[in-house]
Amino acid sequence: MSKYREVFVLVVLIVLGYSKSIDNNDVVWFPNPNGDGTLIPAHLTPSPGAQAGNPADIHFLLYTKNNKDTYDEIFADNVESIDASNFIDGAPVKLLIHGFGSNYTHSFPKNLQVDYVSDAMTETYNVILMNWSILSDSPDYFTAVANAQIASAEAAKLLKVLVDLGKTSWDKVHLIGYSLGGQVVGQIGNRIQKMAGIVNRITALDPALPLFDVAHPENRTSPDDAVFVDVIHTAANGILGYWDPLGHIDWYPNGGRYQPGCGVDPSGSCAHDRAPAMFMESVFSQLKFFGRQCEDYDLYKNGDCDSNALEEMGHHTPSFARGIYFLDSNAQRPYAQGP
Template identity: 35%
Template sequence: MKMNQGADMAVMTSLIQLINLAADQNSYDRMIQDSLESSTLDCKSVQFYLVTRANANYGGVEACPEQTFTLFNGTFDESKPTKILVHGWRNSRHTEFTTNITNSYLDAMDVNVIQVDWSAIAESDYITARTAVPNVGKTVALFIQQMTQELNVSLSDLQLVGHSLGAHVVGVAGYSFQNPKIGTVTGLDPAGPLFWTTKNDGMITKESGQFVVILHTCAGLLGTSKVLGNVDFYANGGVPIQPGCGFDIMGFCSHDRAIYLFGEAVVNPTAFYATECDSNTSYENGDCDSNNHTYFNSDVDQNAAGKYFFKTSSSYPFTIDETC
């Protein structure tokens, strides 16, 4: 969630709104109820782009679930794995999450990358964007349903990846499919503010897919501190301030660190060696050294379950030389 001077006032306004809303339980409850009474959105609000190695240089092919003709004009290759990416607040398909992860996937493997752009809503204040999460998630689910019908896509072969509010969008989308479920759903530092009491159908949880992976980098500030997945990873304890982020009082650097760690892990699947542990204190003390180990990456071993901790360096490459 990179900020510039022009965005500072919008951020501060949203923070004031959050404080006021948190202090008023009735207003918070109404907001949650409004968000769950959701419907799908049109293509002006949520856009979909297919990006592959063949078309990456000219920005991909747009599609809309309202169209009656073939999605992506016949350019989708059903034989390749498909990754669906959803950005967070005050972002778009042209900002760091989507561009970094798209480039990482296309560098590492020959896949279909579908970029979901909901910037028409995400660029608004935080409360408006957060309230729209179920609407956006159900719109993504509708698009996926159309993909299964038109493009012969198997739900179990899909991976959804979202950052911040986008993590909850993919959670809602995934929850829409229960039999069968989406294969893998990955939440990168899922947003914490205004997700305090939300039900399973309104945020990312382990019910969002067959296998749900969460990465925490700013827990308790911009990211949630809840354990949400089949496996939850904690980079450097999962909390701000992440190494190299300096005086990160607002948490933006730590929150965005999840993007860069995942992007690196896509290209280098053995970059982040993680240890199963109940707490970061026990992990740091070496109390869990004999526990299970796995790697945090785009294709986490599905035998992994619970909480896993790993360390990183303070700058790219973030990997620390360890072996599993």
């Protein structure tokens, strides 16, 4: 049995107990990543004949200011692909990881990649998109969760190669993941620590709840996975997004469960999409997103936390920030309201 098939079987066994307790509610609905407002199904129980994903179906696509429009595919086991690429030695690495039923062309991570290599960006980044769409496709969410172990192993392997080659260092690596990708980033960080390294920052954008509420802590994002872990919760209503704090700093815009402008949103799909939208807006926002440290949203709304620490949410969050923060946002873009 291959190591990946062993991992697949292990994860299936870990989450099987959860699947038996769903009481016939074995489907949740995620927002369609194509942005058309429809939903895609996510089956929480095993599909007959499900197989572990193939690592060869995971692709790492590099963009820099030198190749804004056309990616260079790089491979951990092919140093020539890295040497021949536009990788900028010494520049920070942003590894962006899409969620369930998505791919690298959808608004997250694509729009963030475009911003990070744009002329308006004063910093220089190596932006790598991990396209693991074949392993995380709808409707088989159960298998996608198992395949996350394979994807995280491949990502950790590539990053270690880049560090070993002297192309970058762990203190310049930032992992950003949305939804299911928001849990994969934690798995990557955990694996890297077992390689005697630690990434500088992990950002989890409304990390997925289904099957992760019963998972072993190593399989979900935690403050132990990076020097700094920041988490934005926007659909933590018990269906799609994880409610409990997972980072050094956890942000709960508008209370973290529902979002203004989403109207009737029983599945939380609209609210789920708001986390990456806010983070992407934060990169160049003039108003900026500011929140107050507070114990809960009611206290925040009542003004009981007005004298507490004020910090900025998103791309510019300072690495020393700690605690639980609340803020309000607009119902439409621009979402930021300023301090």
